[in-house]
Amino acid sequence: MTYEERMKWFHEARFGIYIHYGLYALTGRGEWTMYSERISPAEYAKLADDFKPAKGCTDEWCELAAAAGAKYVVLTTRHHEGFSLFDSKYSNFTAAKHGCKRDIVAEYVESARKFGLKVGLYYSLLDWRFPGYFEPKKFPESKDALVERIHNQVRELMTNYGEISVLEYDGGWMADLSGTKEERIDFWRARELNAMVRELQPGIIINNRSGLEEDIDTPEQVVKASASGRAWESCMCIGDSCGWGYTRFNPNWKSSEQLIQYLLSAAQGEGNYLLNIGPQPDGRIRGEEHERLVTMGNWLKRNGEAVYNSKRCPLIGSSAPGEVDLNLQGGWTRKENTAYWCIVRWPGKVATAINVGTAPVKVTLLDGGQEFPFDYDAQNGKLKVYDLPALPPDPLCNILKVEFSGPVERKAEPSLAQWLF
Numbered sequence: 324m325t326y327e328e329r330m331k332w333f334h335e336a337r338f339g340i341y342i343h344y345g346l347y348a349l350t351g352r353g354e355w356t357m358y359s360e361r362i363s364p365a366e367y368a369k370l371a372d373d374f375k376p377a378k379g380c381t382d383e384w385c386e387l388a389a390a391a392g393a394k395y396v397v398l399t400t401r402h403h404e405g406f407s408l409f410d411s412k413y414s415n416f417t418a419a420k421h422g423c424k425r426d427i428v429a430e431y432v433e434s435a436r437k438f439g440l441k442v443g444l445y446y447s448l449l450d451w452r453f454p455g456y457f458e459p460k461k462f463p464e465s466k467d468a469l470v471e472r473i474h475n476q477v478r479e480l481m482t483n484y485g486e487i488s489v490l491e492y493d494g495g496w497m498a499d500l501s502g503t504k505e506e507r508i509d510f511w512r513a514r515e516l517n518a519m520v521r522e523l524q525p526g527i528i529i530n531n532r533s534g535l536e537e538d539i540d541t542p543e544q545v546v547k548a549s550a551s552g553r554a555w556e557s558c559m560c561i562g563d564s565c566g567w568g569y570t571r572f573n574p575n576w577k578s579s580e581q582l583i584q585y586l587l588s589a590a591q592g593e594g595n596y597l598l599n600i601g602p603q604p605d606g607r608i609r610g611e612e613h614e615r616l617v618t619m620g621n622w623l624k625r626n627g628e629a630v631y632n633s634k635r636c637p638l639i640g641s642s643a644p645g646e647v648d649l650n651l652q653g654g655w656t657r658k659e660n661t662a663y664w665c666i667v668r669w670p671g672k673v674a675t676a677i678n679v680g681t682a683p684v685k686v687t688l689l690d691g692g693q694e695f696p697f698d699y700d701a702q703n704g705k706l707k708v709y710d711l712p713a714l715p716p717d718p719l720c721n722i723l724k725v726e727f728s729g730p731v732e733r734k735a736e737p738s739l740a741q742w743l744f
């Protein structure tokens with residue numbers, strides 16, 4: 324299967340939901356609590372017997388992800404704390420052997436398929452319980468045992484749960500942040516690991532966090548486009564960036580408007596947006612996350628044409644790899660000779676786009692299809708759309724669908740001062 328064939332559904336999807344759930348949810352202080360508070364493995368393991376996610380919580384996660392307009396989900400099967408949400412022959416520190424005594428990954432993949440979502444699995448290479456991770460030279464047996472463990476568990480994940488569409492590694496960095504890329508690859512035996520993964524799951528997409536580049540870049544808490552031709556996925560929390568796992572107190576929630584803008588920024592850079600939820604100790608989703616995802620889904624029902632399977636557009640504000648620049652009027656996505664102007668700050672009755680190099684033939688509001696008159700000054704590359712509502716039709720974000728007479732081109736400005744004369 325070629326890279327392009329494997330990536331096809333990913334580019335059509337544009338939007339996924341990350342789910343950070345594990346023992347750490349019981350602390351209410353985030354997924355790094357064990358390390359941040361230097362809680363001993365023995366003390367931390369006491370939480371396991373209280374790990375009792377509500378029956379059906381995986382259905383709740385996946386039903387909400389589908390309602391949000393996401394096309395795939397990614398669940399933390401084992402985070403840095405080492406607690407596996409799946410049954411494993413290689414660890415007793417699992418949800419199948421403690422607390423609920425259930426295989427949550429098995430329930431999750433069934434739920435994802437029930438709601439028509441592609442299945443993604445997150446797996447942390449590091450495990451704080453192994454001294455060999457922190458000091459591999461001092462504890463070589465522990466380091467070797469950890470690496471052997473992760474190879475065996477990844478094989479279990481790639482074998483026991485049907486078709487897996489995305490494997491999101493994490494935690495591939497060295498504890499002292501030292502090491503070259505090659506040293507990290509050797510430490511985890513990543514080439515051997517990923518060859519096994521691809522043997523078991525030929526269509527899988529693997530992220531760039533095992534040390535090897537593999538299929539997708541993974542900018543975190545920022546929308547940063549990779550070069551054309553390289554797939555990428557921006558992952559982000561809805562609340563504070565410190566809280567992937569459930570944090571009881573999390574005062575800074577991004578608004579639905581901001582989340583939609585981030586999703587559009589990702590699409591404008593031909594990338595994906597993986598938005599995170601951190602289920603509560605009982606597995607239920609908190610109101611702040613639930614309401615935003617429902618709002619996003621309702622907006623996508625009306626405007627998804629501009630997002631799903633969209634491509635980069637050469638018009639201003641949407642095409643440059645690297646930082647995706649959100650210019651004042653908003654950026655553009657594209658499908659063939661049609662472009663979608665994602666207007667995040669409504670200009671009032673007249674909207675002006677500059678550096679437009681192709682003649683438009685029709686301008687409509689994507690939501691509802693209302694057509695608007697426009698004037699196109701080919702000489703100066705300026706498009707003006709008239710008779711728009713004075714107030715934004717949709718308070719969240721509005722898309723003008725612009726159908727062009729041919730391939731969409733950006734009109735170069737002969738000089739920076741040209742427009743002054």
Ligand code: JFZ
Binds near residue numbers: 354543558567
């Ligand atoms: C990692 C995890 O430590 C975190 O808990 C969460 O799961 C997130 C999605 O991934 O966080 C990172 C990973 C990499 C960097 C920073 C935070 N990095 O490369 O700077």
